[in-house]
Every structure is written in C-alpha cells, then in structure tokens.
Amino acid sequence: MDVAVRSARVALVGNPNSGKTALFNALTGAHQKVANYAGVTVERKEGLIRTGDGRTMSVLDLPGTYSLRARSPDEEVTRDAVLGRLAGEAPPDVIVAVADATNLRLVLRLILELKAVGRPMVLALNMYDIAQRQGLRIDLERLQAELGVPIVTTVATRKRGVEDLVSAVNAAAGHLSATSEGGWMAPDAEALRGKAREAERIMKACVRPPERPDTLTGRIDSVLLHPVGGLLILMTLLFVMFQAVFSWATPFMDGIEAGLGALGVGVAAVTPDGIWESLIVDGLISGVGSVLVFLPQILILFLFIILLEDFGYMARAAFLMDRIMGGAGLHGRAFIPLLSSFACAIPGVMAARVIDSKRDRLTTIMVAPLMTCSARIPVYTLIIAAFIPNQTVWGFANLQGLVMFGLYAAGILSALAVSFVIRRIFWRGAVEPFMMELPAYKTPDLRSVLVNLWLRARIFLERAGRIILPLMVLVWALSTFPYPPEGATQPAIDYSFAGMMGKALEPIFAPIGFNWQMVIALIPGMAAREVAVAALGTVYAVADPETATAVLATTLAGQWSLATGLAFLAWYVFAPQCVATLGVVKRETNSWKWMWVMVAYMFGLAYLAAFLTYRAAVALGGG
Amino acid sequence: MSDTIKLSQARRGDCGVIVQVGDHCHHDEHALELERRLLELGFVEGARIELLHEGLLGRDPIAMKVDDMRVALRRHEAASLTVRVEPVA
C-alpha cells in the first residue's frame, strides 16, 4: 500500500480527564462530550482532518486509561485500538500521548509503557494554560530528551497549539518504521514499580513544583467534602435543581404554549375545514407541540448537569454517595453512570463501561433506566400541572416542584432497592474496589456551556421531528379513521381504530385506573416516553376539537380523576418505555436475555406501583 | 518517632510516606490485581500521602493527596497500603 497517499492515523491516548476529547474536538471540529471527571469517553470516535498540505489525517479519540493493562470495557477499547487488535484495523501510525501538564507523574509512566508498543509518538502537554498560571516550570527540552519523544504544548479548550501538534504528528509519521512490531507485554507489579521510579526520576529532573499551586481546590473540597455539610450541600443542590426545572421554566413554557395556541387558531382559520385542518391542528400542533413545550425544562436540567460536570463536582458527589451506593450493593463507579441517566439512560448504560466487574456492570445497567431521564420530564410535568395545585408549602418550596423531587427520589430509591435485591439474591460476592481521581475544580467556560446546551436542544428538536412527528401522523390517522357511522352519538374517536384498540386493551389497565385514551397513548409511547404526551395531545384533540388549541393539562384535569393521574405518574417511574434504551442494553450486555429481564421487571414494577397508587388514592377519596 | 500503620487506619490530617504497596501475605489473583492497580494510580513506595477527607458513615471512603494528585479510595482497599506516619510538625 502506498503510505504517502493513505491518510495517517493518529490515536489520542492518555490518562482520564487529560483533555483528549477536548483536543479531538479542537482538531476535528467535532462536539464530543467533554467534562471535568474521569471516564467521560467510553467508546472510540474517529474524525478526519485536512492538514495544511491538503492531505487528510484520521484522528481517533479513545477512553482514558492509566495503563494498557485494560481492566474495564472502556480501557479495553483503548488497548485494542493502540495495539491494533481490532479486527480489520491496523495499529495507529502515530500515538499522541495527551498529558495534563499539571499532573504528569502517572502519564509519564504510561508513556514509558506506550513506548514498548513501538509506534512513533508525540507528547501533547495539554492544559498548558493552567500550568503557566500556576507558575509550573517544565524543562521541555530535557523532558523531550529523557522521553525521546517530541513535545508540543497545547490548550485544547482554546485550540492553542493545534497546528504545531499536527505538524509534529506529520513529521513523526514520516519516520514510520516497519521494524518495531508491538513489544508490549502486560507489566507485573515489579515492572510497574520500575517504570514508576523512572517516571519519578524524570519528573524530578524536568519539573519544578509550581510557584502558585492550586490551593482553591483544597479549600472548596473542605466545604464540599465535609462529611455532614457536604451531604447537605449535595441534597440542597439536587433539590434546587428540580425546583428550578419547575419554576424557572414556567414563563418560557407559557410563551411557547401561547405561541402554539395562536398557531393552531391561525392555521385553523386559513385551512379549509376537514381532513387537512384536522391533521395539522390535531395531529401535529396538538401532538408534537405538546412535547415541544418542555424544551425549557429540559434545557434547565441540562444547564445544571453541564455546570456540575464542568466544575468538577461529579467525582465529589460520587465520593459522598459511595457508602450509600455500596450499601445497596452498587459498585463505587456506578454513581456517574447513574447520574448521567438523569439526562438519558442511553449514555448512562454506556458509561457503565468504566466498571470492570461484569456483574457489577450488569447490575448498574439493569437499574440505570430507573433513574429519571429527561424524557420523563414532559410526562411528569404534564400530570403534575394538571393535578397538583401550584402553591407554596413551608413558606419556600413549590408544591409542584416538591412532587417532582419526590418522583426523582422514587426513581433513585427504587434503583437502590432493585440493586440491593439483585446483589442479595443473585450475586453475593466480593465488593469491587472504588478508586477515583478527584480532578481540580475548573471554572466552566461560558461558550462551551452554551454550545452544549444548544446541542441538547438540537437533539430534543430532532427527536420531535424524527420520532414524534411521524408517530403523531400515525396516531392521528388511527384515531380519525374509520369515520363514525351516520348518526353516531359518541365522539368520532370512539369508532376509530385507535378507539377500538384502546377499548380492547382497556380491561388490562382498568385495575390501575387507566382509561382507554391513556391506553392508546401508551402504545406509541413504547417508542419513547414523551411520545405518550404527544399522543394524549392528539387523542384528546381529535376526540374534542374544542380542546385542540387548549392547554392539554387543563383538558386532562377535566377528564381524569386524581387517582388516575397519580397512577399514571407511578407507572412512568418504572415503565421501560424507550425502545432505544432497550436496544443499547441489548448491545452493551450482548444478550437478549438481560434486555427481556429488564422489560419484564420494569413493567412488573410499573403495574404494581400504579395499582397500589390508584387503590390508595381511591381509598383516600381521590377516585 | 514515626509509626508504621495501614492506610486504612489513618485519620483525617495524617501525613506520611508509603512504605509498602500490596498485601504481601495474600497472593491470590485479587490481591495481585489490586496491587497493580494501586501502583498505576500513583500509590508507589515513597509517595507522600496526606489524608484530607473522610466520608460520613464509618469514615469511609477517604480522600487523600498522593504526591500532587487527589484520589478517593475505600478503606477496604487502603488496607493493602502501609504508610509511615510522620508526627505533625
């Protein structure tokens, strides 16, 4: 093969949280997730760049690792990519070792290990801005000589040093030697000690301690990691987060709702009465619109999560929660996957790759979908707005926000309970170690926070367009056809396919207080949770054209009993209604069995919880 | 005077130097693996340790400074590290 024509392949390798993904984004213009904790990246991502001389170069972003001796699935990805063990893939032409310049000791050891792989290497001394701010003196020439590797200083988040890096890589790729072929072997403890001593010697020779060391991290930690105070702060943060999701979003949501209402009225005025008007107003505006309204809430939730992630709080929260999680039989590293599941269970399930023990990983995957993902927000908010009065309790807390907090708590507690049961019944065994680096705190960068929020908004809108919109056309069609017979007395939807299906399945759901309109909404809601909200919007709009432009919550408050509303909430705490998550569970566990186990146990819990809630509420007079 | 203790017995504020990594009485695969992992995370003989924070329940886990890196560990794992505690000056 002609080496000159083939594009050079570069792999970014380094300790967790050293800025590999930030560098990848700076090189390729991608928007892969960057955050201030170890274990953000869990899969390989490839990107292409065009270098100055018009050639292309392929860049591979990899999960961070302390050693090639991979222990967990994410580290295996890195090992296999570096050693070229993946089927049909050669080892990279150049390894770019990405180092956090302020934290060199461990990466120096890793570099010594990487040298045994026998590939040309370039060292990117990243976070050089922080090193300079601290007055850290690194003797670059000496370091270069000691390691025998060219060095480039970079600031990935500011795209500084990126061009130098590319030319250094190009130069290194020129030296491509076919001679050395992977002399790497998994080091034993003695070899590790030897390499660590060597790294320590290089460190002493080349790096002088910072003149202005970071004392802020220590001072913040003494507050945030305080045994009692720290836990209180964590609880307060979560509480404020869910309150904010509720109260801050209201004006924006009202705005969107008013806009959509006006749009519905406007469209109804200009389109001739009949099937098209019905499709657009009932199917699209009432259906898709009822989900779009939740964009502000989802963005507020993400704003909190992004800020906490970038600041460096996640590892601290994991520290504070470790004992509680451990008591429930969860692995110490399960916290971040579970917290990610607040956004969406899919990245949460994937993030479980950082867990080395297979059983612990499986436990984490099985409970991750119980965490309240952002797709549940529309369902929860809608029902809460319809049935829970908007009033202040205890002088400061909003009752609706409090119920929301309770639903999140229910998700968390049930995840702990389920993992406890799994541990107790199925897998009694050794507790896996918990070891985690606590990164230095960083001020979140406004621009990258905004970019991340925008990406989130785009994902949400794309889902609305790709999944919800076509499904709503379907729901609308099923609830519109066939037309009612001449002289029908019931609303048209009663005679439609959807009405027939809903009524056929109603007996199954009657014990938990669901009516047939809800059953219709649950069916497309299998695709994604928020689809149920859209479907309710469409179903009720078709059933009663008067409500087409009204606020869905008001309609529901008139149609459902309180007990039914609460049972619906309880159902959604547990129901595994997300095909995409189930697909990822199948892929990550590599088994259909576990996916079906998840479906069965979650539906079981959903039915049970809804049943108990409904019966209790009826008994208390909420029927 | 200085004392040699298991890191799992250390208390908040203790400073010292690691003198031994790995529990050299047990040679099962689990103990060997733990030793290698600790080494990879910077817990090597000669590294300076300062115990910074303890969790609420059972003072577990612990957060410490290892040379200039901050790391959290459970006391269970910390039991395979031996440190020479230095009296506070």
Ligand SMILES: Nc1nc2c(ncn2[C@@H]2O[C@H](COP(=O)(O)OP(=O)(O)OP(=O)(O)O)[C@@H](O)[C@H]2O)c(=O)[nH]1
């Ligand atoms: N100040 C500064 N911050 C940086 C720089 N590069 C990365 N960061 C920050 O460092 C943190 C980690 O960056 P990532 O790119 O996620 O690190 P990673 O190496 O991909 O981490 P893993 O995927 O967990 O292995 C983020 O908070 C970044 O914003 C830099 O050059 N300067």
Ligand SMILES: [Mg+2]
């Ligand atoms: Mg990354």
